[in-house]
Structure formats: structure tokens, C-alpha cells
Amino acid sequence: MKTTLVVVGRTVDKHLIAAIDDYVGRIKHFAPFDIEVIPELKNARKLSEAQQKEAEAELILKNIAPGDVVVLLDEGGKEFRSTEFAAWIEKKQQIVSKRLVFVVGGPYGFSQKVYDCASEKISLSRMTFSHQMIRLLFVEQLYRAYTIIGGLPYHHE
């Protein structure tokens, strides 16, 4: 199973980029993983929130291939404890034949088109974090999940 994180907008904070890259490198010791960045809309300020969501949806859907299992990082999604998330990832490894694709939306959330192509929604926190921070949170949790699955001494209960 390959795992991909699809995100809208480049991370601009160089410290966060470096911290994210560190975890991406660690994840790759366990399984194939990449982050696909959809460039921010150039004319976003001229668009309404609904128009931005639609335009982002088109770009997100271009990054989804037939057979991908799509999971949205969404504030209305299921919250996991880290051990539960690890068990969920382990189960996905058994049933996902191609790609497990996580998608982080823009500041206004997802359009209905994106919800329609997703099989699940998960939430990292009830709190809202910047899209750059969400990436860091996600890669830390995915790394943590692999260490839990592998029985490595990173996570303490």
C-alpha cells in the first residue's frame, strides 16, 4: 500500500517544511509515502468561498486515480487515539490494494464533490490548525502509527 497526502497550497514556513520533511523521511523507512501539493489558486481573492472550494475540488480530484481509497482530514471526521489510528492503518494495509490517499482541504473545507469521492473522514483534533500545521500533525501521527505497528519504543501509553 502506498500512502499519499494531498494538500492544497505550498507550505511556506521553512521551519515547518524542515520538520515535515524529517517525518516524511522517517515514514519512508516503513512504507511508500509522498505529499502531493496542489498549488494555491492564483486568483483566490477574486473568488467567493464557494468558488474557491469548487476550484480546489477540481484540482484535488485530478490527483485521485481509480482504485484509490480516499480519506478526508475533516473537522467532522472520526477522532482516534494514536493506538486506534495505528490499528486503523494496519487494517488499511491489509485491504487497500493501491493507494490510501489522505486529503487536507483549504481554509473553507471541501466541496460536496470531494466528499462524494471519499470513503471516510477523520479528524486529528477538534481544534482547527493552520494547513501547514495539519501536515506536520499528520506526518507525526503516521510515523507514530508505524512505530506502534512495528512495536518500536516511540509511543508511550
Next chain:
Amino acid sequence: MKTTLVVVGRTVDKHLIAAIDDYVGRIKHFAPFDIEVIPELKNARKLSEAQQKEAEAELILKNIAPGDVVVLLDEGGKEFRSTEFAAWIEKKQQIVSKRLVFVVGGPYGFSQKVYDCASEKISLSRMTFSHQMIRLLFVEQLYRAYTIIGGLPYHHE
């Protein structure tokens, strides 16, 4: 009201340090804030988990002064949405006369002594994050809370 974050163990990841410092600087535009770092126990490996928690408790309690309102960042704590956290901070600003002190524990959680001196427990996520990441999450949320309180365009609902 002054807000302090008490943490156990230095942050060693220079990228996370820089990202945390960035938010600390932004928070200080709104209200006094600092992070008090309790050094990691030198002989931690020779101590049991319970002994580590007790030794950490002594050091944490040294950083608490009479009149401080102590809030633990604890996995069993109340979860907030960002807007709820902002409203909670705003209320605290009205009722806390001295310091609002948030405490992040070590990897094994808090000893009973620390629970006993706390008035509340909050949780940033059901997931467990590294103690370094928790600091970054916290400062981003505190900054976000102040922008929500101040009506600034950082947070989108």
C-alpha cells in the same frame, strides 16, 4: 493576566524551536506569555515510570506560585473547538488575577500531586503527540485564540 506554559524537557529539534518561537512572538503582541522549561531528569533511565513522574512533579510544583490557576494538558482533558477555546481564554482573562499556567507533562503523564493542584484539564487532541509537538500545537492555538478574541482574519469557521 499572564499566561505561562510549563513544559518538561528542552525542545531539541531546531526547526520546532524556531516555529514555536515564531508563535510565542506573535502571542506577545496580545498578552504576556512565556514558556518555562523544566530540564529533563538527568538520571531518568535509572528511575521507574512512577519515580520519574514523582520527580517531575516536584519540579513542576516549584514553578507554581500561590494564586496561579493551573490547567493541565492531559489526554483525559476536555476537548475544545478553536472558537470554544478562545471563549474559554477570554473568560479566564476576566477571572484570573495573576497567572494562568498550562502544564505539559512528560511521556508518562502526571503524578497525582500535579493533578491535585490543577483546576482543569484540557486536551488538544485525542491523539498523542511528542512533547515538542504539543508545545507547537499549544502556541498555535493560543495565538489563534487571541486572533479570534480580537476579531482578526486568521481563523475561518
